[in-house]
Amino acid sequence: MxxxxxxxxxxxxxxxxxxxxxxxxxxxxxxxxxxxxxxxxxxxxxxxxxxxxxxxxxxxxxxxxxxxxxxxxxxxxxxxxxxxxxxxxxxxxxxxxxxxxxxxxxxxxxxxxxxxxxxxxxxxxxxxxxxxxxxxxxxxxxxxxxxxxxxxxxxxxxxxxxxxxxxxxxxxxxxxxxxxxRLIKDAHELAIMRRAGQISAKAHRRAMAACRPGVREYELEAELLYTFRKHGAQGPAYGSIVAAGANACVLHYPAGNAIARDGDLILIDAACELDGYASDITRTFPASGRFTPAQRELYDIVLAAQQAAIDATRAGVDFEAPHQAAVRVLAQGLLDTGIIDRQRFASVDDVIAERAYARFYMHRTGHWLGMDVHDCGDYRERSAPRDEQGAIPWRTLKPSMTLTIEPGLYVRAADDVPERYWNIGIRIEDDAIVTATGCELMTRDVPVKVDEIEALMQAARASAGAACE
Missing domain, CATH: 3.40.350.10 (Creatinase/prolidase N-terminal domain)
Known part of the structure; x- marks a missing residue:
């Protein structure tokens, strides 16, 4: 042989x-x-x-x-x-x-x-x-x-x-x-990771295009898995999260058999592994192809938080900087919408100090990415002296480090939350390479702005309708 x-x-x-x-x-x-x-x-x-x-x-x-x-x-x-x-x-x-x-x-x-x-x-x-x-x-x-x-x-x-x-x-x-x-990726690794990101982006586009009210979560998962293999990836880098409606408020919800209904948001956190390297993308989009006003309001807050984190990601800053940037935008958005009581908190600084945002944003804004989807490497400078509070300093970002940038908001039904926001779960995640002056996003071949997502979904429906005539 x-x-x-x-x-x-x-x-x-x-x-x-x-x-x-x-x-x-x-x-x-x-x-x-x-x-x-x-x-x-x-x-x-x-x-x-x-x-x-x-x-x-x-x-x-x-x-x-x-x-x-x-x-x-x-x-x-x-x-x-x-x-x-x-x-x-x-x-x-x-x-x-x-x-x-x-x-x-x-x-x-x-x-x-x-x-x-x-x-x-x-x-x-x-x-x-x-x-x-x-x-x-x-x-x-x-x-x-x-x-x-x-x-x-x-x-x-x-x-x-x-x-x-x-x-x-x-x-x-x-x-x-x-x-x-492994923390610093070489050219060989980055080339594979870019290609993995491109394949995963194709999969997300396909899932968006295939989504309709009435489709089940596992049907969208099937579109993802088909695309991964179709384009040469060995398979998913982790268990695919495909969550319709309130399921999107469960962070690690596995793709199940729930039906996507008109008015639901669909959160997909899924990506492929290619030649030993993971990608990691999350997108959130409406089953109907159109965001409701409340959905768009929260989506734009999360997107602004992601952009703030992207702007803060560059060589020379510490790993915590993107997270802090995202948290500030999310906390302000929670105040502006009234999801966090404006009578109780006088400013965004108070929200952050008391971690009032953590009820709606309970995870961090990113993690190392590489051969493992949550890749190896310390997040703090192990050999550095502790600061005045006794904490070990966060690691300083360097060129060719790779990480995710993934803020989110998860609003469950509750008496103290405006009803129009109930059961809305949103996360937006991209994969980034740290550079000297900023970062390179490897996964933006799939839309991230509201208008672009809606345009893709509407075009897919128009195309499917024309094919049936």
């Missing part, structure tokens, strides 16, 4: 990342790093959940097969392998059932490793690889099974102590090193 002809591997990208990790480990005193991929997970009986590799492992290898593990030896002597892959052996019979496998030799050549062995040989090689090394770099806690194996390898080395062999004197968590690397 031949290697898939359409497979394209950016070998140098992954090799350079491994070299950066090796350099960081040498600067920390050397040692060996162990990076596993994700295990396969049984769904029921003999059916597995769709396999998805571990993000850290993929970041350093580009390798997507299960049963694999990477070893990086920063203390290797001259001529010894520094990057070693363990993977499944070639097996013609299993490939007949499950598809192509690289095998150790194929993987070594294709992905640029110094050496490769079968996964079955891992217990024989690992004690030798970690013996006499100053430190072991490994993320304990992710897998109880692998944690036990690692302890077994260390114990096997300790058992050779009378022969003069020493086990690693320290164990360090490798993830902070990888988190810092």
């Amino acid at each position: 031949n290697q898939p002809t359409e497979l394209t591997i950016a070998v140098d990208v992954y090799r350079q990342r491994r070299e950066r990790v090796l350099t960081a480990l040498r600067e920390a005193g050397g040692g060996v790093a162990i990076v596993p991929t994700a295990p396969e997970v049984l769904r029921n009986r003999d059916a597995d959940y769709p396999y998805r590799h571990d993000s850290y492992f993929y970041y350093l290898t580009g390798f997507t097969e299960p049963e694999a593990l990477l070893v990086l030896d920063a203390s290797a002597a001259s001529g010894e392998p520094r990057s070693i892959l363990f993977c499944r052996a070639k097996n013609v019979e299993r490939e007949t059932w499950e598809g192509f496998r690289f095998g150790p030799e194929g993987a070594r050549e294709a992905f640029g490793f110094d050496a490769a062995f079968t996964f079955d040989e891992i217990d024989a090689h690992l004690p030798h690889l970690i013996a006499d090394k100053p430190a072991l770099h490994y993320a304990f806690g992710a897998s109880a099974e692998l944690d036990g194996q690692v302890r077994g390898w260390v114990e096997a080395v300790r058992a050779q102590g009378r022969s003069g062999v020493t086990a690693p004197g320290a164990i360090h968590d490798l993830l902070p090193v990888l988190d810092e690397m």
Whole structure:
């Protein structure tokens, strides 16, 4: 069975990342790093959940097969392998059932490793690889099974102590090193993320065009999933949120079977994963194709809050700045509409100080985005001194960081809220690349302004009507 002809591997990208990790480990005193991929997970009986590799492992290898593990030896002597892959052996019979496998030799050549062995040989090689090394770099806690194996390898080395062999004197968590690397995206990553954003935007446009009163949430979800796969994405980056009417006030509502009714807003938070990278888009639009005055009033507040956050997103500001900008606009809007009692709060500063807005806006304005939809990396400067209030300062944004910008308002039915706003849930979310002077939005191929959304939906209905004549 031949290697898939359409497979394209950016070998140098992954090799350079491994070299950066090796350099960081040498600067920390050397040692060996162990990076596993994700295990396969049984769904029921003999059916597995769709396999998805571990993000850290993929970041350093580009390798997507299960049963694999990477070893990086920063203390290797001259001529010894520094990057070693363990993977499944070639097996013609299993490939007949499950598809192509690289095998150790194929993987070594294709992905640029110094050496490769079968996964079955891992217990024989690992004690030798970690013996006499100053430190072991490994993320304990992710897998109880692998944690036990690692302890077994260390114990096997300790058992050779009378022969003069020493086990690693320290164990360090490798993830902070990888988190810092993954926070700043390279050109290879940004190109994939831009394309993922474009595909997801197509999906949202298709869902808007397909929406009518009477359609069910899962029907709109189907339009999204079709578009993801149609344009080459591997699937959704997370469980799609498709919420009609009051369901939009449930932040993580899964697409269900509720019917979109005339007068409802539809909130869709859904996006694809492409080549290991997530996108993340939310749009809110009317089932009828026209916003009601109250819906438009709140929508314009959320859109203004998003624009304020976008304007605040640039290199040199802290991560909290976009959130603070959005909160101020939302708090003022809640006062202006009377959703927050103007008799009780004299100013927007009072609303913010008492967090009165949090009843209607309970989440933050963004999160890191990358291989994981909520990507890795600290939000605060771990090594910085605490401020006068004892808090750790927020991280400063840098060029090529990627994050979402997603304010919202969620107004449930309540006696102290004007009835025209009841059960309106609105969120608007785009994906951004931080630049020196601002940010680049990767997901604006789908409309965000009221007039543009209505125009798209009306054009789709006119086109569908003409096709039926």
